[in-house]
Each structure stands twice: as C-alpha cells, then as structure tokens.
Amino acid sequence: MPSLGRLHLITDTRPGRDPLGVLRAALPVARAELVVQVRVADEATDREAYELARQVLALCRPYGATCLVNDRLHVALAVGAAGGHVGADDLPVRAARRVLGATAVLGATAREPVAAAEAVAAGAGYLGVGPCHATTTKSGLPDPIGPEGVRAVAGAVDVPVIAIGGVTAASVPALRAAGAYGVAVVGAISQAADPARATAELLRALAC
Numbered sequence: 315m316p317s318l319g320r321l322h323l324i325t326d327t328r329p330g331r332d333p334l335g336v337l338r339a340a341l342p343v344a345r346a347e348l349v350v351q352v353r354v355a356d357e358a359t360d361r362e363a364y365e366l367a368r369q370v371l372a373l374c375r376p377y378g379a380t381c382l383v384n385d386r387l388h389v390a391l392a393v394g395a396a397g398g399h400v401g402a403d404d405l406p407v408r409a410a411r412r413v414l415g416a417t418a419v420l421g422a423t424a425r426e427p428v429a430a431a432e433a434v435a436a437g438a439g440y441l442g443v444g445p446c447h448a449t450t451t452k453s454g455l456p457d458p459i460g461p462e463g464v465r466a467v468a469g470a471v472d473v474p475v476i477a478i479g480g481v482t483a484a485s486v487p488a489l490r491a492a493g494a495y496g497v498a499v500v501g502a503i504s505q506a507a508d509p510a511r512a513t514a515e516l517l518r519a520l521a522c
C-alpha cells in the first residue's frame with residue numbers, strides 16, 4: 315500500500331463554496347501528497363455524495379492523489395475510493411474495516427490516547443486527532459486539545475496521526491513537533507484567497 319499523504323484536504327460543501335474549484339487549484343501543487351476527503355453535510359443525499367465523490371476521484375486520479383470518503387462507506391465502495399474516515403457517530407472502526415476490506419485506507423477520529431489505541435486495535439490505519447485549535451468550520455466540537463493533546467495520542471499509537479481543527483501553515487511546526495504525521499484542513503485552503511498558494515505554504519511547513 316502506498317504511504318499516506320501528509321496533506322488532507324476535506325471538501326468544503328457549505329453553501330457558496332466551490333469544493334471542486336479548490337481541488338483543481340490544490341492538486342497540481344500537492345499531487346500525490348494530497349489526500350482528499352469527500353465530506354458532505356449530513357442533510358446531503360447519498361446521490362449528492364456519490365456525484366461529488368465520483369468527480370473528486372476523477373480529478374485525483376491523474377495526480378496519484380488519494381480520495382477518501384467521510385462517513386458514507388457505501389459511497390466510498392461505489393466510486394472505488396481508496397477508503398474512508400469514521401468517527402464516534404459513524405460505523406464502529408471494526409465494522410468499517412469489515413465493510414472496506416483489509417487493504418483499504420481507514421481513518422478514525424480519536425481525541426485522546428485510550429480511544430486512539432482502541433481505534434488502531436480495531437483496524438484504523440491512521441487517526442484524525444483534534445480539534446487542535448478553535449475552528450468555525452464545524453460546530454459542537456469539544457475544547458481544543460492543542461499540540462499537547464496531539465503529543466499524547468501520537469505517543470500511544472504507531473499509525474500516522476493527522477492533526478485537524480483550525481490548522482494553518484503557521485500552526486504546522488508545533489503539531490509536527492508534537493508527533494503529527496500530517497494535517498487535515500478545510501478553511502486553510504478553501505477559504506484562502508489563493509488556494510494554490512495556501513496549499514504550497516502548508517506543504518512547505520509539513521516538509522520541515
């Protein structure tokens with residue numbers, strides 16, 4: 315299995331956003347270092363999720379970028395994505411692994427070390443860990459765990475830790491120093507005036 319990319323771009327499907335336009339800007343910059351996670355609103359239909367995932371996968375393919383689908387693993391299977399990501403309200407990790415199969419990429423959300431170790435034992439291949447910092451992109455999250463929270467999780471598992479939540483290029487060095495393998499972002503790329511440049515800045519920070 316190829317190694318996991320370090321920069322995860324989660325689709326911003328809020329009203330007025332242009333997730334495919336942002337992806338078209340980011341892909342030529344990040345290429346195979348990009349993991350694109352297709353995430354739609356809970357209210358979106360499966361058909362809408364499927365159509366977006368299909369288009370994302372087609373854009374990713376020529377660059378060797380990885381396409382994952384958040385929550386809806388049947389959509390991941392239907393489009394032939396590399397895998398999916400699950401959290402506390404989704405299929406349990408062990409069930410998700412059964413659905414996706416042994417070789418698929420499977421990420422799980424973990425906010426502290428015990429849950430992290432359990433997720434890995436159940437079959438997670440990477441962990442999304444956060445929220446690292448305050449974010450306006452998603453509501454209802456617990457308080458930020460900061461780099462120290464990331465350090466606690468990274469010290470408890472042997473799979474890549476992907477830091478998420480309010481991540482910017484400026485916050486990457488502290489997260490990497492805390493043991494994060496990579497980062498997942500929505501706003502840092504999707505809300506940037508120049509998404510290609512924002513992608514390059516994140517990659518530069520991740521390379522240090």
Ligand SMILES: Cc1ncc(COP(=O)(O)OP(=O)(O)O)c(N)n1
Binds near residue numbers: 353402404422443
């Ligand atoms: C890389 C990454 N980490 C965490 C999450 C959050 O997943 P989850 O807790 O299931 O919440 P939703 O994204 O489904 O609202 C993620 N998607 N990606």
Ligand SMILES: Cc1nc(C(=O)O)sc1CCOP(=O)(O)O
Binds near residue numbers: 450499
């Ligand atoms: C989808 C998501 N999950 C989070 C978690 O901590 O579980 S934070 C988050 C949103 C991340 O967006 P931004 O990069 O704009 O802060």
Ligand SMILES: [Mg+2]
Binds near residue numbers: 385403
């Ligand atoms: Mg989820």
